[in-house]
Amino acid sequence: MQQAASVLTLYEGETFDSSNPAMDELLGDLQLRTGEDWLPKRKVSDSVEFNVEGDFYRNKGRLLTSFFIIEPKDFVESGLPLIRLTQFGQALGNGFVSERQYYEFIVKRIKYPHPAYEDNWQAWTQAGRTLRPLIFILQILLELYESKPGCANSYATSEELATFAYPQSSHEKIGVIADSIIQHRIKPSETREYSDEVNRKINDMLGFLCIAGFTFYDGKLVRLNLLGVHPQESAYYWEKRKTGEYEEASTLRDICNLIRDSGVGA
Amino acid sequence: MGQRVDALRELSSYPVPSSKYWSIKSAQEAALRCIAEGDCVVLYGPPGTGKTKLALDLIHELETRMKVVHELVQFHPKFGYEDFMEGYRPDGKGGFTLVDGVFKTFCSKASADKDALYVFLIDEFNRAELSTTLGEVLLLIEDRNQRMAKTAHSGSSIQLPPNLIILGTMNTADKTIAIMDYALRRRFKFIPVWPDYEVMKNWLTRVGFVDLGISIEEYCRAAFALNKRITSNPLMNKHMQIGHAMFVPKKRGTITRSDVGDVFRYTILPQLETYCGFGREDELKKILNANICEKMKNGQEILDDDIFGLIKTLSSDQASDGIF
Numbered sequence: 404m405q406q407a408a409s410v411l412t413l414y415e416g417e418t419f420d421s422s423n424p425a426m427d428e429l430l431g432d433l434q435l436r437t438g439e440d441w442l443p444k445r446k447v448s449d450s451v452e453f454n455v456e457g458d459f460y461r462n463k464g465r466l467l468t469s470f471f472i473i474e475p476k477d478f479v480e481s482g483l484p485l486i487r488l489t490q491f492g493q494a495l496g497n498g499f500v501s502e503r504q505y506y507e508f509i510v511k512r513i514k515y516p517h518p519a520y521e522d523n524w525q526a527w528t529q530a531g532r533t534l535r536p537l538i539f540i541l542q543i544l545l546e547l548y549e550s551k552p553g554c555a556n557s558y559a560t561s562e563e564l565a566t567f568a569y570p571q572s573s574h575e576k577i578g579v580i581a582d583s584i585i586q587h588r589i590k591p592s593e594t595r596e597y598s599d600e601v602n603r604k605i606n607d608m609l610g611f612l613c614i615a616g617f618t619f620y621d622g623k624l625v626r627l628n629l630l631g632v633h634p635q636e637s638a639y640y641w642e643k644r645k646t647g648e649y650e651e652a653s654t655l656r657d658i659c660n661l662i663r664d665s666g667v668g669a
Numbered sequence: 670m671g672q673r674v675d676a677l678r679e680l681s682s683y684p685v686p687s688s689k690y691w692s693i694k695s696a697q698e699a700a701l702r703c704i705a706e707g708d709c710v711v712l713y714g715p716p717g718t719g720k721t722k723l724a725l726d727l728i729h730e731l732e733t734r735m736k737v738v739h740e741l742v743q744f745h746p747k748f749g750y751e752d753f754m755e756g757y758r759p760d761g762k763g764g765f766t767l768v769d770g771v772f773k774t775f776c777s778k779a780s781a782d783k784d785a786l787y788v789f790l791i792d793e794f795n796r797a798e799l800s801t802t803l804g805e806v807l808l809l810i811e812d813r814n815q816r817m818a819k820t821a822h823s824g825s826s827i828q829l830p831p832n833l834i835i836l837g838t839m840n841t842a843d844k845t846i847a848i849m850d851y852a853l854r855r856r857f858k859f860i861p862v863w864p865d866y867e868v869m870k871n872w873l874t875r876v877g878f879v880d881l882g883i884s885i886e887e888y889c890r891a892a893f894a895l896n897k898r899i900t901s902n903p904l905m906n907k908h909m910q911i912g913h914a915m916f917v918p919k920k921r922g923t924i925t926r927s928d929v930g931d932v933f934r935y936t937i938l939p940q941l942e943t944y945c946g947f948g949r950e951d952e953l954k955k956i957l958n959a960n961i962c963e964k965m966k967n968g969q970e971i972l973d974d975d976i977f978g979l980i981k982t983l984s985s986d987q988a989s990d991g992i993f
Contacts, residue, residue, distance in 0.1 A: 471677070471680060471681035474674075474677065475677075477670075478670070478673075478674055478677075480670075489677065489678065489681035489683075490678070490681055490682050490683045490684070491681040491682070491683040492681070493683075493685075494683040494685045495683075497685070499683075499685040500683070508683070512680050512681070514680060516676075518672075518673040518674070518676035518677035518680065519673075519677060521673070524673055524676075
């Protein structure tokens with residue numbers, strides 16, 4: 404993402420319009436610097452060289468706007484939308500943000516209502532509620548870790564989060580959610596209607612937390628990563644070997660600090 | 670939507686340690702560091718940024734620390750190897766005699782006086798044909814204590830004394846450092862000198878404004894905004910900025926409205942017109958305003974009010990926020 408932001412700083416002020424020749428250059432630079440395809444190679448037909456995907460924004464815009472790299476297209480009041488980086492996008496592109504700082508920034512700042520999306524903004528604003536979803540997941544995992552029988556519980560599945568956390572998305576309900584998950588593990592009770600969209604959202608968030616190193620995959624479980632030595636060390640393993648030395652290496656303190664810094668309280 | 674925009678900007682705020690705007694002091698410090706290492710230095714930048722003054726200030730600064738001897742020459746297209754190193758000159762009797770050039774003579778003096786620092790100051794460094802003029806100096810600058818060369822005309826040996834440095838200044842608005850070959854470039858330390866608005870402000874404060882209708886700070890902000898427009902214009906670049914000295918009327922006594930008008934009318938506007946190319950009012954409009962461009966196009970007189978209208982617009986440009 405740092406490389407992508409760096410490329411985008413070079414094209415700030417350009418129109419997203421696919422007829423703008425700079426967009427082709429931008430796409431080439433993005434692919435060269437990140438090693439990723441930013442536009443799937445789909446053509447109308449073998450004989451027509453026209454990519455139905457349009458510009459890179461159509462394909463990756465959501466990623467870039469949700470992570471506060473660029474401003475969404477619909478922020479333009481008049482005229483053609485232009486590539487405009489946010490202050491964070493500028494800082495990232497210009498090399499002021501380390502990998503660790505990047506992950507911590509995203510975890511702390513992603514918030515509902517998310518201003519980049521009109522529908523999300525409207526829904527959460529009208530409901531008069533706010534949520535920091537990544538912090539919310541970490542809080543649930545921490546609550547599970549602190550509950551009896553201890554750190555063996557400090558994991559969650561996307562199914563559990565979809566069933567118990569999603570319907571009660573509030574930082575005030577962490578205790579209730581953790582209790583429900585533990586009860587469910589002892590005696591499965593509640594079931595819910597499957598929603599592909601909800602599961603996908605939760606999986607995306609869990610995936611991000613794992614990439615960021617706050618959690619890790621243990622099969623289908625996502626465990627709180629309590630050690631800097633990731634991913635071989637599970638929370639359970641860490642508990643058994645807990646010494647002063649290991650405590651120093653723990654990311655638990657980092658996670659607690661992160662939650663505190665996000666402003667929602669640990 | 671305004672709420673969404675504000676919310677996104679708040680959530681994505683990430684203040685970074687912003688470097689203060691460039692200052693001449695930092696260039697001076699950099700140059701002194703290079704000189705202390707025995708490097709030859711070229712100060713380069715747009716016209717009116719005080720490069721020659723800075724070079725002389727550097728010599729004065731060095732004089733407070735040690736004995737300094739300096740010689741100033743200005744390069745120009747007729748200045749060649751014969752003037753710089755050595756060459757045959759008519760002896761007045763129908764023959765020719767070999768005469769040492771200004772640099773070779775300076776080298777001899779430096780070799781004989783090891784206790785002093787010898788600074789050879791070359792103004793307008795890039796106006797001569799450099800590879801031809803400098804000759805053997807290119808070889809000698811590197812490993813100056815070990816290398817020795819024979820000069821082209823007399824075949825005499827020459828070595829660059831360790832107590833001699835070359836300090837050059839060059840204007841990059843019309844000739845960039847790209848005209849120099851790489852071999853030459855790597856032998857000098859190139860230190861940029863950009864407009865310094867703090868220096869401009871202090872200078873104007875010392876001189877004083879009378880009935881201008883704008884403050885000194887507003888005038889400096891206008892200068893900054895104008896240069897910002899120049900820098901971001903695709904036809905121009907940072908080397909075509911207007912140096913801070915060009916905004917200051919050269920006169921005794923306090924500065925009046927017509928003094929500033931004259932600076933714009935007779936110095937800055939013609940310079941910008943040349944940069945854009947004659948007849949390119951469309952480009953000029955992006956830097957100035959429609960009113961002045963129309964008058965320039967039609968050859969009409971540009972009044973003080975026109976100039977101050979432009980200055981007012983420029984000074985309120987957000988681009989200049991936080992320059993002081």
